Amino acid sequence: MDDPRWLSQDEMRAWRALLGAQHRLHRVLDLELQAALGTSLQDHEVLIVLSEQPDGACRMADLADLLALSRSGLTRRVDRMAGSGLVSRRRCSSDGRGVFARITQSGRQALEAATPVHVAGVRRHFVDVLSAGELALLAEALEKVAASP
Amino acid sequence: MDDPRWLSQDEMRAWRALLGAQHRLHRVLDLELQAALGTSLQDHEVLIVLSEQPDGACRMADLADLLALSRSGLTRRVDRMAGSGLVSRRRCSSDGRGVFARITQSGRQALEAATPVHVAGVRRHFVDVLSAGELALLAEALEKVAASP
DNA sequence: GTCAGATGATTGCACATGCAACTGACTCCA
DNA sequence: TGGAGTCAGTTGCATGTGCAATCATCTGAC
Numbered sequence: 001m002d003d004p005r006w007l008s009q010d011e012m013r014a015w016r017a018l019l020g021a022q023h024r025l026h027r028v029l030d031l032e033l034q035a036a037l038g039t040s041l042q043d044h045e046v047l048i049v050l051s052e053q054p055d056g057a058c059r060m061a062d063l064a065d066l067l068a069l070s071r072s073g074l075t076r077r078v079d080r081m082a083g084s085g086l087v088s089r090r091r092c093s094s095d096g097r098g099v100f101a102r103i104t105q106s107g108r109q110a111l112e113a114a115t116p117v118h119v120a121g122v123r124r125h126f127v128d129v130l131s132a133g134e135l136a137l138l139a140e141a142l143e144k145v146a147a148s149p
Numbered sequence: 150m151d152d153p154r155w156l157s158q159d160e161m162r163a164w165r166a167l168l169g170a171q172h173r174l175h176r177v178l179d180l181e182l183q184a185a186l187g188t189s190l191q192d193h194e195v196l197i198v199l200s201e202q203p204d205g206a207c208r209m210a211d212l213a214d215l216l217a218l219s220r221s222g223l224t225r226r227v228d229r230m231a232g233s234g235l236v237s238r239r240r241c242s243s244d245g246r247g248v249f250a251r252i253t254q255s256g257r258q259a260l261e262a263a264t265p266v267h268v269a270g271v272r273r274h275f276v277d278v279l280s281a282g283e284l285a286l287l288a289e290a291l292e293k294v295a296a297s298p
Numbered sequence: 299g300t301c302a303g304a305t306g307a308t309t310g311c312a313c314a315t316g317c318a319a320c321t322g323a324c325t326c327c328a
Numbered sequence: 329t330g331g332a333g334t335c336a337g338t339t340g341c342a343t344g345t346g347c348a349a350t351c352a353t354c355t356g357a358c
Contacts, residue, residue, distance in 0.1 A: 006268060007268060007271060007272075007276065010281070010284055010285050010288060011271075011276045011284060013288040013292070014275075014276075014279075014284045014285070014287045014288035014291070015271055015275060015276075017287070017288050017290075017291035017292045017294075017295055018170070018171060018174070018275075018287070018291055019171070019217070020217065020291070020292075020295035021167070021291040021292075021294040021295040022167060022168070022171035023217040024217070024294070024295050025167070025294065042314085059336085060336070060337060060338095061335095061336065061337080068168070068169065068172045068173075069315085069316095070315070070316050070317080071316095071336080071337065071338085072315075072316065072317080072318095072337085072338070072339080073314075073315050073316070074337095075337065075338055075339085076314075076315080076338090076339095077314085077315095079338095080314095092336095095323080095324075095335095095336080096322080096323050096324075096336095097322070097323045097324070097335065097336040097337065098323095098335095098336060098337085099336075099337065119155060119156060122156065122160075122164055123156075125294070125297060126163075126164060126167075126294055127156065127160045127163075127164075129293050129294050129297045130163075130290050130293065130294070132159070134286065134289075134290045135159055135160060135163045136159055136163070137283065137286055137287075137290075138163045138166070138167070138286075138287065138290055138291075139159060139162040139163035139166050140283075141166075141279050141283045141286075141287055142163070142166035142167055142169070142170040142287075143162070143166045143169075143170075144278050144279065145166075145170040145173070145174065145274065145275055145278050145279070146166055146169035146170040146173050148274060148278045191344090208306085209306070209307060209308095210305095210306065210307080218345085218346095219345070219346050219347080220306080220307065220308085220346095221307090221308070221309080221345080221346065221347080221348095222344075222345055222346070223307095224307065224308055224309085225308090225309095225344075225345085226344085228308095229344095241306095244305095244306080244353080244354070245306095245352075245353050245354075246305070246306040246307065246352065246353045246354070247305095247306060247307085247353095248306075248307065248308095
């Protein structure tokens with residue numbers, strides 16, 4: 001129990017539950033979105049983040065951080081999404097190296113169409129399974145984990 | 150707030166914290182294990198699960214479920230690990246289609262060597278960031294999420 | 299006994315990802 | 329002004345993954 005080389009029962013349970021919950025949620029939400037609208041959860045996440053930025057645009061590096069994605073991964077995802085017309089690229093006027101990814105009108109429409117499906121999924125599989133108190137504590141606890149050095 | 154088409158502030162926080170925490174943990178634990186011993190977190194997870202099975206062996210399909218991995222993904226992972234001698238395959242005597250994956254002696258040694266590093270990482274980045282009460286509640290809440298239909 | 303259908307595992311293929319190397323652009327100091 | 333060092337983004341390459349198709353085996357009905 002106290003041996004730092006091992007985890008206690010509760011610690012192990014919490015650890016495995018975290019792994020299991022995340023995997024299951026990501027998977028089922030992606031499938032639901034695909035089935036309903038043919039759009040991927042990953043594209044949807046890009047659209048969500050961009051739609052929250054001023055002017056719907058964001059520098060590539062910042063976007064990669066917000067999405068917890070590597071730079072090269074983001075380059076290619078933006079490639080694909082630009083190909084489908086969901087986002088556009090724009091050079092940064094003040095820094096010739098920089099590029100903004102920007103959500104397009106078509107991207108906003110796709111986002112609007114997908115959001116009800118996505119939110120319903122998050123509710124059904126996550127929010128509604130928990131009480132308000134559990135949710136609040138979960139948020140607090142996991143924010144500490146995500147932010148810890 | 151009550152509009153089922155949107156998430157409340159707290160719900161959104163909890164949701165994003167879950168995504169962020171999981172991604173960060175998986176990434177940092179994998180890097181630590183790679184740096185310390187050159188073994189991947191994924192192989193390590195296979196070894197953990199197998200070592201907990203009676204006789205250190207498990208049917209492929211069951212193992213895939215326990216690891217939250219697709220069947221084909223598991224086939225290939227076991228291929229690789231068998232190549233490194235960490236696990237072995239054995240046909241099931243009572244069902245000619247079935248295959249057992251079994252942890253080898255070398256696999257147990259690798260597991261023993263990696264466990265302190267892995268456990269220390271889980272402690273540092275997850276367990277120690279939270280109180281005992283938070284951990285218990287987290288476990289309970291996330292188990293509900295992982296198990297919900 | 300045999301054949302149709304179900305089941306466990308594997309393979310073909312396409313695709314998303316990360317790391318490392320690269321390119322072009324910026325900064326800053328001599 | 330010019331050149332070294334840094335930085336943003338992209339590309340080459342290797343790898344890991346899932347879905348669909350496939351193969352071998354089992355099961356049950358006749």
